[in-house]
Amino acid sequence: MRQDCAIPVWKWLLAVMLLAVITGARAEVCATDDRGQQLCLEQPASRIAALSPGATELVWAAGAGDQVVAVVDYSDYPPAAREVPSVGSHTRLDMERLLTLKPDLVIAWVTGNPPEQVAMLEELGLPVFSIEPRSFEAVSGTIERLSVLAGTQTAGFAEAGRFRRGIDSLRAEYRNASPVPVFYQVWDEPLMTVNDEHLIGEMIRLCGGANVFGDLARLVPRIGAEAVVAANPEAILAGGMGEENRGWLDRWRAFPGLTATARGNLFFVPPSLVQRPTPRMLEGTRLFCEKLEIARARR
Known part of the structure; x- marks a missing residue:
């Protein structure tokens, strides 16, 4: 005598409902x-x-x-x-x-x-x-x-x-690098920099740099040229109004008494590699580190 193998309707409906619940749970992100x-x-x-x-x-x-x-x-x-x-x-x-x-x-x-x-x-x-x-x-x-x-x-x-x-590799490479006092110029008019809480501040530290304005309260503080002269950084890094515009560094050539100027440690870094919090910061950080190595070699 052949038995009916059909699945009861109620079991089929229950399976469909459970599948919908499971699928919905997986879909939500x-x-x-x-x-x-x-x-x-x-x-x-x-x-x-x-x-x-x-x-x-x-x-x-x-x-x-x-x-x-x-x-x-x-x-x-x-x-x-x-x-x-x-x-x-x-x-x-x-x-x-x-x-x-x-x-x-x-x-x-x-x-x-x-x-x-x-x-x-x-x-x-x-x-x-x-x-x-x-x-x-x-x-x-x-x-x-x-x-x-x-x-x-x-x-x-x-x-x-x-x-x-990539960041871990750079951190290990420069862990014991000798400190280089650094001024990073994030903007020209008004003159602006970053403190140690800024992501760029972390880039500077990783490369063995010492941000001369790192202890200021504001994340992106405004400063005057006289403050830069007083801080006398060993290296100045700056971007510009575009990827190839190095004009922001020109003003510091008028201060021959600055250690950075006297030693030729005025370095351009393309701003999009530094000022956007993206994976391209790995390339920007590598450039930072290379510039500070140049400054160390010029002592």
Whole structure:
């Protein structure tokens, strides 16, 4: 006598419900941003808006470049980012244009984007994830968190690991380097530098440099030329208004009494390798270290 092998309807329905619960649980992705706020998405983001050049680079580093639908001015790396629609500058967003692009994830800059505009995006229901990495480890961690939100963990975690290993290698290489008093010029008019809490301050320390303005209270303090003269750095490093503009160093040639000037230790470093908290800081840090080695050799 043949038995009926059909699955009871109630068992089939239960299996479907359990599968839906399991699938839904796996689809939801969560990460905590640099404001300490957890963001959960029902599924990985597929339309990402990056509201700073640094955020754009970090999303690409996380392996999610193909998912970026909006950037801001000066988002020029990688080259593919130049083809993505711009929604204004990081200091003034074109809200209407941004909304028409229908992002399902917005990557904001904690201290760089207008707070009122970021708040408006959240009020309109857009998922906002705010970042501001201030250490080498935070750069790697940010890449990993973005890759989780974008569903690109394999690529993102691999890139974060590459950056960590590169920084660790440089740290080991320069661990016992003799100190070099350094002034880093982050801007020209007004004259600005960084303190030890800034990520660039960590770059200087890793290379054996001693930031002559490291103990100032502000993250990016304004100073006067007379303060630089009084600090008498052994090396001056500066970027400029572009990747090849070395004009910021010219003013220091007018101070022959400066140790940095007297020894020819006025060094240019492309600003995008230093002033954006992205994996390219590995290359920028390597350049920093090479410049300080030159300064040591000139003693």
